[in-house]
Amino acid sequence: MRWLMRLFASLRNASGTGEERGNSGAPVRGSDLENLKRAFQNIHDAEFVEIENERLGKVTLLYIRSLIDIKQLQEFVIAPLQRESGTDLRDIVHAAHLTALDNSEQAETAAFKGAVILHAGGRLWSVSLSSALNRAVEPSKQEAVIHGPQDSFTEQVENNLTLIRRRLAVSSLKSERFLVGGLSHTTVILLYIENLTNPELVRIAREKTAAVHSDAFFDSSHLSQFLEDHIHSVFPQFQQTDRPDAVAAALASGKVVWLVENTPFALIAPITFFDLFQSPEDYIHRWPVASFLRGMRFFAFLFAMVLTPFYVAITMHHYQMVPLDLLFVVLESRSEIPFNPFWEALFMMLVLEILKEASLRMPSKSGQTLGIVGGIVIGQAGVEANITSNLLIIHVAVTAIASFLIPNYLMTNSSKLIQFGLLGLAAWLGLWGITLGLILVLIHLNGLTSLKQPYFAPLTPFYGMDWKDTIVRLPLRWMPRRPAYLKPLDPCRMKSGNSRPEKKG
């Protein structure tokens, strides 16, 4: 912990984030405008406009044309400056975001965030008038649900905040703003609920976010790589979601959320291994159905990892395990294959991965061709040419389908990588090897943390109460407490039942 503090301190001294810059050294007032002009050289859409105001004298406007809304500029800034007069700029420009700036660096950052900089009476001001380059709120494509709220985040961080605030209309929902990235100056908003979220978590999150230093962040996953505890792990330690309801639910259970500018994906932490198997739909289904579906997902995860290695182990080492009738099916289908099961499986799995990657990258119209090529040519022809056995094709296909049952995309790909490892172990040592591999994965999960909290909770460490919403999903009425592994300040969910009918008059 101490090294983190030291790191934090050293970062504070170095020129780290945009926010800190203001504190270093006294600004030279007189040359502010000169500095700005120098900084905006060779930027073709940077514009300087000088307006003579009756009382204020010469007011210099400075803005980047591509970033601001020209109409609003005309309406709220230029027109009042030309028409009205006052001793102070605040009397003339009645825009909501009029703020005084301390120095030219701040002005520079603000200008690139879509503000108009006004230089009047030797002071710098900014008016935020960013152009509404805005996508409408659309249903989530990554975590689509059939029932339930359909809105999802967009790239506008302020809009995303709106979506969350509408769901959690309390003053204790705190949002702290950070600017990260030396080049991108990306706004990162850290959200948590005061008096609910464990302050230790908030402290760690704050420190980690402040300690991030790199030049550019274009997605929350870039940020997450700087925040995570175990950089070599194949398991995602942050949950990424573009669903405001998922974020609100996470906040309400005592987690911390990061919103990152220019990406619809928010980061949620701390998470557990089991969280990644949950889908918002779980809370819409009837609880026995939801529990069944959740169980299926865990099963599918295991299946996707183990099935093909299992086939290899059995055909290479443990032929005695197969029931007799099945044995002859396998034997028939394998009898004329030139490769041994390991190479056969490796080949088919690689082909499947290639197909999958290709279908993600291809334009959607040519996707159908891919299906035909993959399904017919590789599957059918491969079997007929005796390159693979049809049993293996079934295995690989089932594996592929099973891996899509996992709601978290990152987790799907983790299981893929583990599968390749297990394949090698299976070819070497059969089921003993597979088991060893699985145990290694379990040991890894046992030691993993997310935001310094145990990743494999509520299993290790064991929290009995949390099992109501882990592999099964019991009725919500039976879950009066927030997840214990988060150690929330307010562990009780159902304390204030203040829903009364609204009375008029």
Add this chain to the structure above:
Amino acid sequence: MRTEERGASGGLWPASLGWLLVNRFQVALYVLFLPDVLIHPYMIWIILLVGVLSHFNLRILSKWLQTEEARLGYEGFVRVLGGRAVRLLAVPAAVVILLESSILTLDYLEVSHHILFPSVSKLTLLPLLWLASVYLASQGMILTGRFVIIAFIGSFWIMTLFLQFFFPPAADYAMLLPLVPQKWDDNIPYILLTLWAAMAGPQYLAFTGSRFASTSGMFRWLALGNALSVLEYVVFFLAVTLAFGPEYMRKLDYPVVQLVRYIELPFFERLETIVVPFHMIVYIFLDAFFILFLRDVLRIAAGNAGKAKGFFGLAAVLWLVFVYLFGKYFWASETRHLFWIHFNSWLTGAAYALVPSFLALAALWRKRKRKRS
């Protein structure tokens, strides 16, 4: 929290973890080996009897764990025994740890070699097992201890496979008769010793007092773990007796494993190919524990205990080399195995009988002395 426990978030062990720790420490080796020794059905009563004895021993252990000295870790031992004595005791402790873990591990490897890979030397599997153990141990004592939950879940289900042997027509309950012996077996002292050794293992918890968040109410959990072990032994023993009958059982090595081979599921047969590897998780867990204990003991022996750093790599390599050489030169034939298992029974049995009471008495003595002065 010490620096070595990096990532050990989620706090120290709750007292309830003692339940699983006791259980997995007890059952590892003898769950396979015990029915070799117990022959007659009436020996169920001996299992229960030894279970009760062990129950009282755990009471002493929990008394010790609740003392202030036990909670202090190394400092506490120095207070009770004196610095030099602790350093002197560390050397035999290292030998005991190495011997016990060698016998335990090699016995398991022997089974997997015999059942799964007759063409592969068991010493080839050893480094792989070691790798997993070292990986687990490198996470530190707290996380290793917590892994017992996974080890428990990963191995406890095996018992459910045996339940089918309790139902007719496969089970003929007349096989269990008579339940009261008419003539005691001549081997009774040996059987009692082996059973006592089968209950041994929790003595290692005596050295982990500082890892528990709270040790009040500990005894309940320890006793529960002990009861579960007794239950497991009884279930395995009964299943094996019902399936084979006393006379046939005597002819088999590892009748438990032989019985697993008889189990059949609609989609797989020969379940030993799954069960034997899964049982490995317990051994990986125990070996990780042993490596960590070895590390601590080496630190103490080197007079470095205060620093709480280093010696992990040495302990890990020492462990591997010792077990490897032990397996190569002292574990060749079947008669040797029996000798070593017998030896292990003496070793762990003695340790289990002596360690808790010795520590508890030492702590009591010190308390009296302090009161008088």
Add this chain to the structure above:
Amino acid sequence: MRFIIALGLTLMLAGCSWLDPATNVLEEISPTILLYLDAGGSGEEAESTIVLPAVKNEKKQVLTARGWSLKEHRQKLTFGHSREFKSGQLRMLFFSEELARRGIIRHLNTMLLDQEISNRLYMAVVRGDFAGFLREQILLQKNYDRILYKMFRHYENMMTVQNLHMFLKDYYSSYADPNLPLFAVRGDQLVYTGTALFRDDRMVADVPAEMDCFFQMVDSEHGSFPTVPMPGLEVVLGKVTTSREISYDDKRGVVITLHVEGQVDEYAGDKNLGDRREAEQFIRDVKEELEERVRGLIRSWQKLSIDPARIGLSTLTPFRERFPGGEWRRRWPEIPVTVRVDLGLTNLGMIKPVD
């Protein structure tokens, strides 16, 4: 870094001794499922016959090897074949009657010690030239070995089906003697002809096919038999379910009570079963016939001093073992046995004799 060193050390140690275990890659081995053991020409010699598994267009073959041990047979067979024989899928073990009468425990011990071989290995005794029969059948039905295996699986509850585990359990028990199904080769057919009874590991007698269901009734705690023909009374009982109780006390000896329920499937006798009095008489006759047959079976076992139905187990009580240490085997021939049949017949009036 530490992890990389550990991995390196592991690979070094593991790699030094071995990197590639002998694998059982499926297409490179020949998993045999049927083994027939015959007594060899003289003395200790024996003869193994196996059916060669074949896939796709390969020709099915029956191979025989001779030698004094099973492993030797397997080695000889492997040397003469392109793929290695593996016995991990061995499902059926047939003994010739001659070998069974000579003793089979030596071979069973080999089977037991081989960890590859499952304990669920069906065993049977065959009368006649089984090897020749297999050679013929394989030409007619390519998968004859698998067909046989399916038969064993199906009949597990109806005829005597024994596997290695059950045989050895009875063999080692001091209160039981093993038994095996007995087949005979008749022309181009393999016919179930009852049960072979063993004393220790030697076959000493057999229960003929027409008596086999009575053996099953005594042997198994609960049984069901689709047809029980009783030619003496010109009746065939159908859908018979039985349950057995055996008790022992020092005065009366062994009392076997059989509860039999069933229906009359066919009746060729001249009693009018529609009449109450005649029907009662009929039931009494059937009951006595059943008792007589079971009694006859047991008497023959006592004569041979064998206990294939584990009757001895019923002498055990929680507090006492009456015949410890093999005493049962010696005393069994002299112990009085009472057989009682508790008969419930339905469907009597369905088929009335026409006058």
